Amino acid sequence: MSNIQPGFSTLAVHAGAQPDPATGARATPIYQTTSFVFEDVDQAAALFGLQAFGNIYTRITNPTTAVLEGRVAALEGGTAALAVASGHAAQLGVFHTLLTPGDEFIASNKLYGGSINQFNHSFKSFGWNVVWADPDDIATFERALSPKTKAIFIESLANPGGVVTDIAAIAAIARKAGIPLIVDNTMATPYLCKPIEHGADIVVHSLTKFMGGHGNSMGGIIVDGGTFDWSKSGRYPMLSEPRPEYQGLTIHETFGNFGFAIACRVLGLRDLGAAISPFNSFLILTGIETLPLRMEKHCANALAVARYLQDHKAVAWVRYAGLEGDACHALQQKYMPKGAGAVFTFGLKGGYEAGVNLVGNVEMLSHVANIGDTRSLIIHPASTTHRQLSDQQKTAAGAGPDVVRLSIGIEDAVDIIADLEQALSRVG
Ligand SMILES: *Cc1c(COP(=O)(O)O)cnc(C)c1O
Numbered sequence: 001m002s003n004i005q006p007g008f009s010t011l012a013v014h015a016g017a018q019p020d021p022a023t024g025a026r027a028t029p030i031y032q033t034t035s036f037v038f039e040d041v042d043q044a045a046a047l048f049g050l051q052a053f054g055n056i057y058t059r060i061t062n063p064t065t066a067v068l069e070g071r072v073a074a075l076e077g078g079t080a081a082l083a084v085a086s087g088h089a090a091q092l093g094v095f096h097t098l099l100t101p102g103d104e105f106i107a108s109n110k111l112y113g114g115s116i117n118q119f120n121h122s123f124k125s126f127g128w129n130v131v132w133a134d135p136d137d138i139a140t141f142e143r144a145l146s147p148k149t150k151a152i153f154i155e156s157l158a159n160p161g162g163v164v165t166d167i168a169a170i171a172a173i174a175r176k177a178g179i180p181l182i183v184d185n186t187m188a189t190p191y192l193c194k195p196i197e198h199g200a201d202i203v204v205h206s207l208t209k210f211m212g213g214h215g216n217s218m219g220g221i222i223v224d225g226g227t228f229d230w231s232k233s234g235r236y237p238m239l240s241e242p243r244p245e246y247q248g249l250t251i252h253e254t255f256g257n258f259g260f261a262i263a264c265r266v267l268g269l270r271d272l273g274a275a276i277s278p279f280n281s282f283l284i285l286t287g288i289e290t291l292p293l294r295m296e297k298h299c300a301n302a303l304a305v306a307r308y309l310q311d312h313k314a315v316a317w318v319r320y321a322g323l324e325g326d327a328c329h330a331l332q333q334k335y336m337p338k339g340a341g342a343v344f345t346f347g348l349k350g351g352y353e354a355g356v357n358l359v360g361n362v363e364m365l366s367h368v369a370n371i372g373d374t375r376s377l378i379i380h381p382a383s384t385t386h387r388q389l390s391d392q393q394k395t396a397a398g399a400g401p402d403v404v405r406l407s408i409g410i411e412d413a414v415d416i417i418a419d420l421e422q423a424l425s426r427v428g
Contacts, residue, residue, distance in 0.1 A: 078225050079261070086220045099128045159187070224257075224259075357428060
């Protein structure tokens with residue numbers, strides 16, 4: 001493998017990992033330890049002063065988690081990564097490094113519902129002010145810019161599913177404004193789309209979903225694209241100003257194109273504390289080894305189910321970017337030609353009642369508030385995740401009374417369709 005860049009599937013299995021130096025173990029061991037013995041007093045001092053890389057305490061670094069970080073950085077084409085306890089912790093870590101109270105950031109209004117909550121509520125209480133823009137009308141991003149804007153946040157493949165964002169067009173707006181573009185790549189995964197190649201500066205993931213892929217562990221990650229000049233404008237002081245607790249060291253100057261990941265770790269994770277468990281890192285790493293195989297099957301199954309639903313007499317509409325007639329099909333062909341992912345929505349002619357009946361009648365599909373499991377999942381947002389909203393707000397959020405959301409698993413497509421068929425025959 002000497003000079004040639006290994007392919008994606010090879011990286012998914014090998015990147016970041018070596019046989020365990022202590023034991024020769026081939027699988028990455030779970031380093032279930034909180035602390036690491038220093039070699040001597042000088043090494044301890046060097047580690048605490050950021051003059052040497054090494055392990056001190058699992059809140060900051062852990063050898064199992066380091067393999068996960070190396071692997072995801074390689075898959076995304078970034079310079080470095082920082083794994084944390086959840087996708088939301090990753091978003092918190094990114095904005096903690098970029099913003100000071102009173103700052104603004106622009107976010108797409110087509111995001112995972114939990115992110116909309118995080119930005120509207122907890123972030124506002126930190127004095128970090130979100131300004132919403134509409135990815136269906138790119139000019140709204142430009143109009144939302146102000147002297148206080150420090151970043152733009154979008155999803156590559158967005159909730160409620162089937163919406164592909166024009167990453168390069170929004171990256172051009174960010175570049176012109178001298179601010180970084182952050183892309184949540186959870187639903188697409190780097191197998192389908194690599195946002196850094198399209199102009200993203202930072203990528204975040206909920207590893208909880210397709211990356212781990214088995215519905216068994218929470219995790220999140222921040223990937224540093226290594227593309228942004230943090231010192232140029234002086235508007236990102238955590239990166240460009242001397243740090244008193246590290247003997248006046250300046251993070252961007254010292255660590256260069258992986259300075260953002262370092263700042264998120266040695267300032268953000270150090271103080272915010274949302275560390276991932278080494279056991280979760282191990283499970284997610286194991287999941288990533290089969291990411292290409294799973295995503296292929298997820299996408300093929302989702303397309304088969306979308307086509308089946310499109311022809312069903314109880315179904316009013318299907319929104320899946322993989323369908324030829326979909327409004328996002330051209331963007332899907334550009335940004336994720338291998339597939340449109342596994343999460344999408346459809347509408348039932350029978351409205352709210354039919355939606356509730358459908359989730360009540362499925363047998364193999366699981367009625368849960370999650371996506372990205374090996375198992376096929378179903379939810380009726382209007383009666384669950386979005387029930388606190390008014391009818392008008394529900395419709396604006398893509399969660400109208402008739403909407404059902406699916407996350408298609410890796411079972412046999414005929415069995416997923418058979419379950420939907422028997423349940424749809426009973427919705428009335
Ligand atoms: C689930 C999800 C998140 C939040 O991740 P957690 O791991 O649940 O904290 C963020 N973005 C997207 C697109 C998600 O699906």
